[in-house]
Amino acid sequence: MRRPSVWKTAFGLKRAVVEDVCVENDERLVVSVRPHSRELDRCPYCRRRCPGYDLGEGRRRWRTLDVGTMLAYLEADAPRVSCKRHGVVVAAVPWARHDSAFTRQFEDQVAWLTVQASKTAVSELMRIAWRTVGWICRRVSDEALATRDLCSGLTRIGVDEISIRKGQRYLTVVVDHDTGRLVWAAPGRDRRTVEKFLDLLGKQ
Ligand SMILES: [Zn+2]
Known part of the structure; x- marks a missing residue:
């Protein structure tokens, strides 16, 4: 060598x-x-x-x-x-x-790609199992969330719902109106879903 x-x-x-x-x-x-x-x-x-x-x-x-x-x-x-x-x-x-x-670089690339493309496309391009894509994204996001408070500095938020899988299921998403950054998302689109976010935000 x-x-x-x-x-x-x-x-x-x-x-x-x-x-x-x-x-x-x-x-x-x-x-x-x-x-x-x-x-x-x-x-x-x-x-x-x-x-x-x-x-x-x-x-x-x-x-x-x-x-x-x-x-x-x-x-x-x-x-x-x-x-x-x-x-x-x-x-x-x-x-x-x-x-x-997998190495950090590999996992970081898989996580980035998954934001841009479908899980199936990422699995084929990176030559890994479909389920592995999910596990990798979970590891990368857990690490990122451990050092960040996504609610800090929030002054104006937008709440919306999006449908996934041809309208069969819904996600409620919360974004920071000033930066456009995604703050929170969870399955569901009812009052209870939004309340989960409000609980997380706290009274203050
Ligand atoms: Zn130790």
Whole structure:
């Protein structure tokens, strides 16, 4: 392998070292990586450094963005650590969210595409199962929502209903009138649905 830094840049790898790159069966690119030493043995929930527990289930792969027409994977050890607060867990890796078989870049792209296109189109383009698209979107949005209060700074809102699946089902959506940003959405279009949002907003 020449120039590991090229692969590191190509895959947007930060806080990690590329050890090797190979092509498997002419159809898969596999990049062996390891986290930087200061990223090792961290709990995926609290990010604290923890004592090692065991080697877990050995080497593991994370699907990452394709290279040309080839599927691409990062491969690394996936040891377990023993966190005082969270128990025995697979150590965090800088390139993927916890409990995911995909890299952050891959998941972020799937989530972005799902906002722009149908779930079926995303599943075909990204070569993943239809259900996987939903799981990925859930992980990406949970992470984003954990650090953001969508109701903060709201002064004027708009509430509307949209039909999905040819009018069979409805969603109530709330947008920030000043920015056009989606604030909240939930299945249903009755008073109770709107009240759920008002409860979330609180009295103040
Ligand atoms: Zn922890």
